[in-house]
Amino acid sequence: MNRKLVILDRDGVINADSDAFIKSPDEWVAIPGSLEAIARLNQSGYRVAIASNQSGIGRGLFDMAALNAMHQKMNRAVAAVGGRIDAVFFCPHTAEDQCDCRKPRPGMLQQIIDRFEIDPEDTPVVGDSLRDLQAGAALGFPVHLVLTGKGEKTLKEGQLPEGTVVHKDLRAFALEFLARHQDRSAAQ
Numbered sequence: 001m002n003r004k005l006v007i008l009d010r011d012g013v014i015n016a017d018s019d020a021f022i023k024s025p026d027e028w029v030a031i032p033g034s035l036e037a038i039a040r041l042n043q044s045g046y047r048v049a050i051a052s053n054q055s056g057i058g059r060g061l062f063d064m065a066a067l068n069a070m071h072q073k074m075n076r077a078v079a080a081v082g083g084r085i086d087a088v089f090f091c092p093h094t095a096e097d098q099c100d101c102r103k104p105r106p107g108m109l110q111q112i113i114d115r116f117e118i119d120p121e122d123t124p125v126v127g128d129s130l131r132d133l134q135a136g137a138a139l140g141f142p143v144h145l146v147l148t149g150k151g152e153k154t155l156k157e158g159q160l161p162e163g164t165v166v167h168k169d170l171r172a173f174a175l176e177f178l179a180r181h182q183d184r185s186a187a188q
């Protein structure tokens with residue numbers, strides 16, 4: 001079984017984020033280069049899973065049909081550049097629900113470990129918010145911050161988990177991660 005996997009946050013990493021939430025397919029707009037980055041990871045043998053807080057559902061700002069429609073748009077857009085997203089995990093709860101899946105809690109990432117039978121040590125988690133990195137670090141994933149979305153603000157606010165690697169955007173992450181991995185395979 002192929003256990004090469006990359007875990008991505010969605011809003012601010014793949015698509016532009018909004019403080020008013022992304023509530024409909026029309027509001028879902030890819031960040032330039034992000035879809036191609038996913039395809040590039042796929043071409044190097046990595047599957048891609050998403051772990052996304054979607055408290056807009058719990059707040060009643062949009063419903064499951066709208067979320068599914070957004071993901072259909074996302075999947076089509078990724079497919080159009082030759083890529084594929086293997087799974088989308090999301091937390092529909094609000095902070096008041098005290099669930100285990102809302103990042104920074106690690107429940108969603110634990111579900112991904114179980115589903116894909118992966119080793120966290122070998123699996124990068126990419127996000128634009130501190131809570132993405134905290135959830136990953138809690139389970140021993142290497143964590144990567146991108147400066148799109150809330151990323152610049154996250155970097156400025158500091159408190160990043162030890163070992164956080166910073167990249168301009170998802171495109172830069174994919175290129176840098178794959179280059180480093182290929183260097184390592186070549187050296188073996």
Ligand SMILES: [Mg+2]
Binds near residue numbers: 009011129
């Ligand atoms: Mg985000």
Ligand SMILES: [Zn+2]
Binds near residue numbers: 091092093102
């Ligand atoms: Zn949850």
